[in-house]
Amino acid sequence: MHNVRDKEVKDSPIRDKVIVITGASSGIGKAVSFALAAHKPKMVIVARRKKKLMQTAGSLKRMGLKVLPIVADVRDSEDRDKIIDLSISVFESIDVFINNAGLGKVNLFLEQPEREINELIETNVLSLIKLTQKATKVMKDQGYGHIINLSSSLAMLPTYPFAVYTATKAAVKVFSDCIREELEGYGIKVSTVLPGPYGTEFNQVANIGKASFKVYDVIKLAQEIVNLILKPKENLILPKKFGPLIWFTNLSKKFKKTVTSGIAAQIMAGKLETDKKLASEKEIFEAEIKITT
Numbered sequence: 063m064h065n066v067r068d069k070e071v072k073d074s075p076i077r078d079k080v081i082v083i084t085g086a087s088s089g090i091g092k093a094v095s096f097a098l099a100a101h102k103p104k105m106v107i108v109a110r111r112k113k114k115l116m117q118t119a120g121s122l123k124r125m126g127l128k129v130l131p132i133v134a135d136v137r138d139s140e141d142r143d144k145i146i147d148l149s150i151s152v153f154e155s156i157d158v159f160i161n162n163a164g165l166g167k168v169n170l171f172l173e174q175p176e177r178e179i180n181e182l183i184e185t186n187v188l189s190l191i192k193l194t195q196k197a198t199k200v201m202k203d204q205g206y207g208h209i210i211n212l213s214s215s216l217a218m219l220p221t222y223p224f225a226v227y228t229a230t231k232a233a234v235k236v237f238s239d240c241i242r243e244e245l246e247g248y249g250i251k252v253s254t255v256l257p258g259p260y261g262t263e264f265n266q267v268a269n270i271g272k273a274s275f276k277v278y279d280v281i282k283l284a285q286e287i288v289n290l291i292l293k294p295k296e297n298l299i300l301p302k303k304f305g306p307l308i309w310f311t312n313l314s315k316k317f318k319k320t321v322t323s324g325i326a327a328q329i330m331a332g333k334l335e336t337d338k339k340l341a342s343e344k345e346i347f348e349a350e351i352k353i354t355t
């Protein structure tokens with residue numbers, strides 16, 4: 063991830079542009095931050111875990127970048143104000159705003175606790191919409207800007223053990239499509255990224271553990287997101303082969319069911335494995351407590 067510093071891009075069009083990325087303490091957000099380093103933008107990176115965020119900030123600073131790390135929870139209204147206000151007071155503009163912070167929680171819908179439903183909708187949808195509104199008000203005054211929203215390929219391949227998560231990502235896709243037309247008159251572009259499965263902390267947070275399905279290289283995804291900043295387009299579906307897969311599945315109900323139930327079976331296998339592991343860890347913990355008391 064760090065070797066990009068060797069290949070500084072001369073006269074990059076995004077040199078000194080201000081790029082805000084939420085969820086930059088791990089995974090896609092962190093990989094995009096490193097992939098951008100060669101272009102020398104001014105970076106605002108956001109996440110809740112201070113230690114991890116500061117590590118990313120430290121590495122980017124050592125690569126010669128101007129970095130503003132902001133420890134914030136995107137669900138918190140004051141934190142959302144802080145993200146926008148600090149970006150403007152330190153760097154004076156917001157050229158690109160990447161709504162990447164998000165999470166999944168695998169569960170059968172009938173078994174999903176309300177707190178998971180709330181967390182998914184608050185983080186993936188409400189916070190994203192509210193941050194987009196704040197960022198686009200700044201961009202409207204500037205007369206330009208680019209919003210990049212992280213959806214998921216599951217938004218086009220609805221899969222049952224991920225119902226609430228998938229619904230949030232479908233909301234992100236539809237929201238982005240709706241605001242695009244309204245905002246283009248102000249010089250603001252809106253893109254949606256729809257990734258397939260990539261190797262990040264996502265599966266662990268989603269309770270799928272080490273899922274049995276193939277995960278793709280997050281560094282390649284990050285590079286494509288940098289290309290999207292350089293040459294904006296409406297939708298970025300990755301890996302590329304997922305584009306035709308989604309297209310074909312929408313031609314036939316039967317094929318779509320085969321594909322989505324295949325994905326569902328793999329996700330459920332990962333979840334069952336994680337549940338088993340957690341149950342056995344709990345048993346060991348309880349046995350240890352019994353021995354020591």
Ligand SMILES: NC(=O)c1ccc[n+]([C@@H]2O[C@H](COP(=O)([O-])OP(=O)(O)OC[C@H]3O[C@@H](n4cnc5c(N)ncnc54)[C@H](OP(=O)(O)O)[C@@H]3O)[C@@H](O)[C@H]2O)c1
Pocket residue numbers: 084085086087088089090091108109110111112114134135136137162163164165166185212213214215256257258259260261262263264265267
């Ligand atoms: N990996 C995949 O397969 C995949 C596929 C499709 C879509 N996506 C989407 O891509 C985005 C990034 O996910 P990832 O794969 O990189 O997962 P990840 O490694 O778990 O990263 C998620 C990032 O979001 C941050 N975050 C989560 N909740 C937050 C909150 N309330 N406030 C601020 N930051 C928060 C986390 O930081 P802190 O915990 O430090 O706050 C972390 O930096 C998500 O929106 C996800 O839905 C991922």
